[in-house]
Amino acid sequence: MNDLLKKREFVMFMMLMVISLCISLIAPAFLTPSNLLSIVMNNIILAIMAMGMTLVIVTSGIDVSVGSQLGFAAIFVGLVALIPGSNIFTVLVVGVVSGIVLGLLNGILIAGAEIPAIVVTLGTMNIFRGSLLLYTNGKWVTALPAWYTSLYNTSVMGIPIPIIILLLVIGVTHFIAQHTRLGRSIYALGGNPAIASRVGINTGMVTMFAFAYMGALTGISSILYGAQLATIDPNAGTSFELMVISAVVIGGANVLGGSGSLLGSLIGVLILGVLQNGIILMRIEPYWQNVVVGLILITAVTLDVVNNRKKEERKKVIYVAEEVKAGGSI
């Protein structure tokens, strides 16, 4: 599997390179440091949330409520930022905590009531968005204080804060996924759900963690969202879940669970980001973007299936068993 995953990431990486090459041939402005930086800066939120979604999909779950979660937490963060006396710290706590609460709610319904993840998050998507719209009455949060909106463009030691946050998120998620019992339990649960509890894994807790962690990362993203755009629309993040899921799937995670890597998902994010940027630079009408993204998605998942099948075929040579089931057998 490791080989396959590596191969899959490599294939997507090559695809990213080919796309980048094509774009830079047509639009020289593409391959400039400032443009590359802007691609990264424009996709920070997507990348952060893709990290969480990877873990969710590895457990064989899915979360279509993250777009609503993002809007919910962003409005909340914005309202808190407007309160005099609030600072980065209060905003951070509010964003992360509200994200965790929303994610945990999904997790509890999925693990506790055994309702499929897609159904639960379909429901909570509407609940989160509905209560948000009801509360704000559709009004935007504007006039955010400068200390907050400057967050996105401030650099520390020459590195923009959003990038630092992204790197931290990647580091922490990688650490959790690869070096903790909890992270390996996420992979174990996705790989063989039927027996996970037999080796002492508290499957409910692991599922709840994955969704809560997704929520936490959405919360962090929501802080960046308001800082980036300076105004927050209560419809913020609508359909964003599909972008996040697409990036993760392009990166090779299997919706049936058990496999998916953070590196792959990051490549998936970059492919989406580069395409979006390239289409503008190449002066192609923007509505071509969905055609290309859709085709890449379809190609990626189809190739996966075809490759896997070839592998299976090769394994399927029999003559292996020679035991005696005859004679006095009953």
Added chain:
Amino acid sequence: MIGIKRSHELILLLFFIGLIIIMSLLAPSFLTINNLLSVTQQMSEFGILALGVTVIIITSGIDLSVGSIAGLTTIVIAMSYGWSGSLVAAILLGILAGALCGAFNGVLIAKIGVPPMLVTLGTMTFFNGIALVLSKGNAISDFPEEFYFAGQGYLFGNIPVQTVIFLVLAILTSLLLSKTPWGRRVYAVGNNSVAAVFSGVQVDKVLLYVYIFAGIMAAISGWIISSRVSTARADLGAVYLMQSIAATVLGGTNIAGGSGTIFGTVIGVSVFAVLANGLNLIGVSPFAQNLLMGLALIVVLLISNMSIIKRKITIFIKLNFN
């Protein structure tokens, strides 16, 4: 299994009746013929979408692209009317486009074996992209007066045309599922596709037709939406995607496949429509509708999963207090 299913439908039916009673108490104008007819009008568009989704979910599949197909259809109808001048031809072309989209999904799913969620995640974006490219991202509204009949017209005085279309399609789908060999095979595939293959059922063909069917339903839905709003636009229909899946699941179709009825789906769709209409009459903010639709889905599923929850609580108590 049947017991569980029946109990779910019963819970849903009680929920629905309760909802109607509450609505008619709170809003006197709710329980009038005209209002009820307008409820049916409001539910038709995504109800038709949900018919296709139901059949797909019974086979243990899912289709995230139906909203995009509906949007694409509106563009195809508008554009082909533009150069053909024939409304009938345009509508037929639109429905053909929907069928082709469904077939595209179906081939990837049935013949190549890509998981439905992944295929339709891709085609959702892809079909929407095609619609955007065709329309250059614009809305088109060059329609003749007759085009508005399907979405704005009435039969026999006050029965909305789209209600009639929805009812006819719902009955048709229900008959297809329960009476025809294809319907039987749809359930068999959803229950145990391996055993279906071993019984000589052409699973790939069954699935292909299922996705084509959903594509056609999405196209018809798109046609009606477009007729009602007098416009063709790529993103028309997208809002109904999640609603139609939610209504189907609310109606008792098991997301794991093998069970579900059109009757249940119609009830599921009606619950959403009554909620929307009733809240509107009472004067509740339209923003509350989303919230209550989501709540309805979760609450009904929680009630029908009550035995699992009770068991879990018992185990939890046993582990922690014994």
Added chain:
Amino acid sequence: MTSDYIIQLKHISKTFGGIKALDDVSLDIRRGEVHALVGENGAGKSTLIKVLSGVHFPDDGAEIYINNEKVIIRNPMDAIRKGISVIYQDISLFPNLTVAENICIGNDEVWKRKLNWSQIQQLAESAIAKVGAAIDPYMMLKDLNLASQQIVAIARAISFDASLIIMDEPTSTLSSGEVENLYQIIDNLRKNNIAVLFISHKFDEIYHVAARVTILRDGKFIAAHDIQDVDRPELIRLMVGRDVEYISMNAEKIWDEEVLKVNHLSKKGNFRDISFTLRKGEIIGITGLVGSGRSELAKAIFGLNKPDSGEIILNGSTITIASSNDAVQYGIGYVPENRQLEGLIGKSSVCQNITLSILKSLCNSYKCVDVTKERQLAQEYVEKLDVRPKDLDKLVGQLSGGNQQKVVLAKWLVTNPKVLITDEPTSGVDIGAKIEIHKVLRQLANNGIGVIVISSELPEILAVSDKILIMRQGSIVSVIDKDLATQEAILAKALGA
């Protein structure tokens, strides 16, 4: 020494929905002993393992002693920590994790909140070494073959200081070389004072490895013996409660007409150069070891395993069978080996299962299924095959094994097949139902159908067939006439001895 029991079970009962799967069973295993657990399918072996390994909680009154100390096994992890590990047939570990992770997962010593990889690798390596194998601990489990995966599972058990390892039909997926290797591992375990509870259907293995044997029947404890005190016929008698006695049935008439002729059929890695002729009214038995290509051949004739070369001739004309649907159209039926997975739509009714393959022919002029006609037909075959209960609306999943198999047979009988292929038609059904199914098969042949019976069970093959084909490593190595065949002769050919 004799009283040095590592584990003792007393008064173990387990009830599922009013049915007693286990009824006051006891089991004693001595330290470092290889103990065989035998019984027919449904005798309660799996339930007993599940109780022992903490998957099921026994009914009140059960007593479990480990090292003469009364214990309660709360859950699977608890069982493992108390020194009881199970090696399941399908391994039941995590394909997407590494060997080292699979060995260490859940082991408090190393599987801590924060994982220390060098510690994990060390533990895994030492456990693999103790088994006497060499496997790279960084390999993904799914990249190993089943024999190596089994070794990983055993290494896992050792790393948990198991004092009892339960092996559930451990040889069913192994080649003969791998089986030898497993024997050696078991020997090794025994020397290290680790007891093995060995569950198997294969008497050769049981007599080869076990020191003692416990026999279960119908959820009840029947007997426990030192293996040398009980010979094979006696063991069979204890398991089935009576001597196995199939009724040998001869064909009333075999027509000269050739229904099915297979010419030089080959598929790489599956079977090669298969030729045989099936006449109307004849039952051909195909036997051979599991993995000899029998089922693959059957699937090729049923259109589910495309052959590379060769031809299939049905009633004199060469046909191409590209799908199972083609096969059905040509009048070929197939009763698969795995009834639950391949044979039945479990959540569907008896009636709908029976008519699934012929829905089209039941249609009325509106292209709808004529339910009255459908139910009449299903009713007729339920009566004919004596499916019990005679309830057309009963969900198939709720029937007993024997009755489920009758439903599968009925599904094919309604298609009026010319050829019926049955793969292990009586696996997992009780002896009475076995004989009934044999009768049905003979009846079909007498009505002019060509029948192929694939079976591992030699007495069954001898009882039902008119002609016996023996396969080994993908080829037909011998064709024996029923009257000349003996179990010994067939076995010799199948083994290549």
